[in-house]
Amino acid sequence: MSIDFNAKQREFAAHIRDPKHNPPPADVRPERMAMYRELFFNNIDSFLSANFPVLHTLLSEQQWFELVQDFFARHASQSPHFSEIPEEFLAYLEHERDSSADFPFILELAHYEWVEMALSIAKGTVASLQQPVDNLQHRHIALSPLAWPLAYRYPVQKISPDFLPDTAPEHATFLIVYRNPNDDVNFIEITPITYRLLQIIQEHEVILTGDCLAQVAEELQQPNSGMIIAAGLQILKELAEKTVITLV
Numbered sequence: 001m002s003i004d005f006n007a008k009q010r011e012f013a014a015h016i017r018d019p020k021h022n023p024p025p026a027d028v029r030p031e032r033m034a035m036y037r038e039l040f041f042n043n044i045d046s047f048l049s050a051n052f053p054v055l056h057t058l059l060s061e062q063q064w065f066e067l068v069q070d071f072f073a074r075h076a077s078q079s080p081h082f083s084e085i086p087e088e089f090l091a092y093l094e095h096e097r098d099s100s101a102d103f104p105f106i107l108e109l110a111h112y113e114w115v116e117m118a119l120s121i122a123k124g125t126v127a128s129l130q131q132p133v134d135n136l137q138h139r140h141i142a143l144s145p146l147a148w149p150l151a152y153r154y155p156v157q158k159i160s161p162d163f164l165p166d167t168a169p170e171h172a173t174f175l176i177v178y179r180n181p182n183d184d185v186n187f188i189e190i191t192p193i194t195y196r197l198l199q200i201i202q203e204h205e206v207i208l209t210g211d212c213l214a215q216v217a218e219e220l221q222q223p224n225s226g227m228i229i230a231a232g233l234q235i236l237k238e239l240a241e242k243t244v245i246t247l248v
Helices: 005-017 029-052 053-058 062-074 080-095 106-120 192-205 211-220 225-241
Strands: 142-143 147-152 173-179 185-190 243-245
Touching: 005 029, 029 062, 029 080, 029 106, 053 147, 053 173, 053 225, 062 080, 080 106, 106 147, 106 185, 142 192, 142 211, 147 192, 173 192, 173 243, 185 192, 192 225, 211 225, 225 243
Parallel strands: none
Antiparallel strands: 142 243, 147 173, 173 185
């Protein structure tokens, strides 16, 4: 008797992903299917638990199981690599997850947790600053490829079992996450002005520091632009020392 192996694979995989709605293959013992399912599901579960530890602690074991099970059953991953499962999970939360019981900040929190892992394995290097940052205003600067400016509606860096905001605050939260020459990933909360400075640098790829500061001062429309430029210059010096921005 000929066997349609593609159909058999789909039947096999469908039951592993969602046993409630897909019966097991008739020619495979139930205990063997249970073993396969446990192996696959537990791998996904443990990987998500490790990469989203804060989100995991906010949910009961049943809530976490149901969330992972929904992802496991519904999301068609585009990558076979385990290191990209967290990114697939973000895509699921953004485009497929539909539950009124979820925290309103679930996607932003998950993104915040994903960033640390993604940046830790990102390709590229950044060199330590070899000399003091002198005459920065007349130097060209660029954003380090290992530095990511982030903006969130919720203060994701503060969320914990003891702090679960149900509405977004009036003001957004701005962060910079970067990997330093020692490959340590660091997060810093920054002001809206600092975030805008980094945005401008990122948009231009390479820009003269003075031009960047002048653009921010013009956008703010403050009468004392000199004070804005001086404050921005100090901020950029500190970011250069942290290798968030690089001198070109």
